[in-house]
Amino acid sequence: xxxxxxxxxxxxxxxxxxxxxxxxxxxxxxxxxxxxxxxxxxxxxxxxxxxxxxxxxxxxxxxxxxxxxxxxxxxxxxxxxxxxxxxxxxxxxxxxxxxxxxxxxxxxxxxxxxxxxxxxxxxxxxxxxxxxxxxxxxxxxxxxxxxxxxxxxxxxxxxxxxxxxxxxxxxxxxxxxxxxxxxxxxxxxxxxxxxxxxxxxxxxxxxxxxxxxxx
Numbered sequence: 474x475x476x477x478x479x480x481x482x483x484x485x486x487x488x489x490x491x492x493x494x495x496x497x498x499x500x501x502x503x504x505x506x507x508x509x510x511x512x513x514x515x516x517x518x519x520x521x522x523x524x525x526x527x528x529x530x531x532x533x534x535x536x537x538x539x540x541x542x543x544x545x546x547x548x549x550x551x552x553x554x555x556x557x558x559x560x561x562x563x564x565x566x567x568x569x570x571x572x573x574x575x576x577x578x579x580x581x582x583x584x585x586x587x588x589x590x591x592x593x594x595x596x597x598x599x600x601x602x603x604x605x606x607x608x609x610x611x612x613x614x615x616x617x618x619x620x621x622x623x624x625x626x627x628x629x630x631x632x633x634x635x636x637x638x639x640x641x642x643x644x645x646x647x648x649x650x651x652x653x654x655x656x657x658x659x660x661x662x663x664x665x666x667x668x669x670x671x672x673x674x675x676x677x678x679x680x681x682x683x684x685x686x687x688x
Contacts, residue, residue, distance in 0.1 A: 477661065481606040484665040486613035488605070488651065491672060492598040492643060493623045497630045501589045507583050517584050518624045524588045525595075525620045527635045528611060532599045537609045542595075550600035551655040557597040558648035597648065604654035605664050638682045643675030 500521075504514050525531040539546040623630060634640065650667055 478606075478608070478611060478663055481608070481661040482611045482615050484605045484668060485602045486619050487665070487672070488601050488647065489598050489619035490623060491668070492594065492601065493619055494630065494640065494644075496590060496594045497623055497627060497634060499594075500627070503583060503586050503590070505535060507586075508666050509581070513583075514627075517580075517587055518627055520584055521587045521591060522615070522624055525591050526617055528592060528615050529595055529599065529620070533602075533609050533613050534596050536603055537598055537607065540607060547603070547655045548567050548602060551652040554600055554604075554648045554652035556579050558645040558652065560645075561648065561654060562645035566587055575660075594605065600655070601648060601651040604651035605661055612625060615680065625660055636679065637650070637676060638679040639675050640679070643671050646661060646683055652682055661680050666685060 485668070500518075503509075504517075509517070512611070536546075536550070540550075600614070602616065608611060637643075647668055651664070654664055
């Protein structure tokens with residue numbers, strides 16, 4: 474599809490992969506609070522990926538249709554991203570309730586919580602991808618591959634994500650930047666460079682914080 478499509482795909486993938494990291498933290502919180510066994514965790518992750526394949530396709534198709542017919546929807550998406558960025562910056566992550574549900578098996582109830590969390594994160598991440606490209610194929614493939622990749626590396630990511638102290642602030646900056654990109658279109662290469670720069674700075678500052686807690 475050419476260099477432009479390749480850069481757009483990589484940019485979307487990095488944005489989705491970064492934003493999905495918080496999803497891993499929420500899933501770990503759900504599994505820990507509900508005392509889910511390791512075998513059941515893997516089963517839920519599998520079903521969670523399958524659910525994401527369907528739900529994110531619906532989100533992306535709906536977003537593509539709306540943006541094609543109603544250009545002002547891009548301002549709504551931008552507002553959502555700014556709101557999500559501010560929410561991350563002030564430290565209020567998505568946290569579904571940990572109470573036990575009745576009327577349905579514990580497994581299905583927990584799976585429903587996982588899927589609900591994924592929908593909430595999709596509300597943030599899908600509009601972010603539209604700031605890079607309006608091609609639904611590129612957005613969808615980048616979205617799904619990012620989700621599959623993170624959930625395949627669940628154990629590694631969940632154990633190391635807490636060390637990235639400034640992750641929420643870095644993600645907040647990315648969300649606000651791509652919100653600007655929805656209103657003021659930028660070349661995908663510029664977006665890619667800025668996203669990589671923010672992620673690199675976030676990791677570097679977090680590493681410095683681990684070495685020097687007083688910073």
